[in-house]
Amino acid sequence: MATRTVVSPSSASAPDGAPEATGLGQRLRTGFGLLGPRHPRHTLPVEQVGALSLPIGDDGVVVGVNQQGQPAVLGVNRPTPFDVVLIGGLWTAQVLALRAAATGARVAVETARAQAWVPLVHAMGGGQNGLAVYDVGRVPPQGASAGTPVLVVRDCGMRPPRGRVTSAPWQSVLTLLPYLSPVAPRLMRQARLVGVQRVSPDEATEIGRVIGLPHPEIRSLPGLQDGITLWCTERDRQYVMTQATDAETGLLGVARRMD
Numbered sequence: 001m002a003t004r005t006v007v008s009p010s011s012a013s014a015p016d017g018a019p020e021a022t023g024l025g026q027r028l029r030t031g032f033g034l035l036g037p038r039h040p041r042h043t044l045p046v047e048q049v050g051a052l053s054l055p056i057g058d059d060g061v062v063v064g065v066n067q068q069g070q071p072a073v074l075g076v077n078r079p080t081p082f083d084v085v086l087i088g089g090l091w092t093a094q095v096l097a098l099r100a101a102a103t104g105a106r107v108a109v110e111t112a113r114a115q116a117w118v119p120l121v122h123a124m125g126g127g128q129n130g131l132a133v134y135d136v137g138r139v140p141p142q143g144a145s146a147g148t149p150v151l152v153v154r155d156c157g158m159r160p161p162r163g164r165v166t167s168a169p170w171q172s173v174l175t176l177l178p179y180l181s182p183v184a185p186r187l188m189r190q191a192r193l194v195g196v197q198r199v200s201p202d203e204a205t206e207i208g209r210v211i212g213l214p215h216p217e218i219r220s221l222p223g224l225q226d227g228i229t230l231w232c233t234e235r236d237r238q239y240v241m242t243q244a245t246d247a248e249t250g251l252l253g254v255a256r257r258m259d
Helices: 023-029 046-051 090-102 114-123 184-190 201-211 215-223 246-252
Strands: 061-065 071-074 082-087 106-111 131-134 150-155 171-177 193-196 228-232 237-241
Touching: 061 090, 061 228, 061 237, 082 090, 082 184, 090 106, 090 114, 090 131, 090 150, 090 171, 090 246, 106 114, 114 131, 114 246, 171 184, 184 201, 193 201, 201 215, 215 228
Parallel strands: 082 171, 082 193, 106 131, 106 150, 150 171
Antiparallel strands: 061 071, 193 228, 228 237
């Protein structure tokens, strides 16, 4: 059987009588390519390491600013099912839908008032750029994936029916309730995140009972200004003011609780 000898580039030698190649010639002959650009090394004194910081934050939709003036981010593109309930105004839901679409998510709106959403569809290119509107109960399977996450916005009134398209990996569902309704307690208990805008004192008391709000938050809900939402999880609560961009204001108008 014939044998084969493998010679690595580093062990190759010059032909007899030829001078050994060095430097650039050696690198080219042995297949290592051209020398790249050379720059001075970047160094940082040890005493300055504590001042080093990187602008890394949560990945998601900027829903506004918190009480400290810092961006508040809602991560709707998740590998696990994620349900959100917003007891508030259409204006806030539409801002969230626009911003979710701007991050690359596809937004499917299930609504009984399509006329309120059509301007958004037209503004985004007639439904070809990430936002589509469907009648109640007519949302088709969205085929969500890590590469094409989906946000389903359910704007179905006070008593939304059980949705055909539910939350799933990479598919979040935002249910908009204009007021507290008989189905609201069930939806709030099932949700991972609850947003509450201005409500009546009686509604505030019931919401506080369902999701366990402290008395200061319960008392604050009837007096919240337009554009302010109290976002609540099991472990955290924070007030967020949603501030529209010029483009959003031109399309949706100013922040408002009622429509």
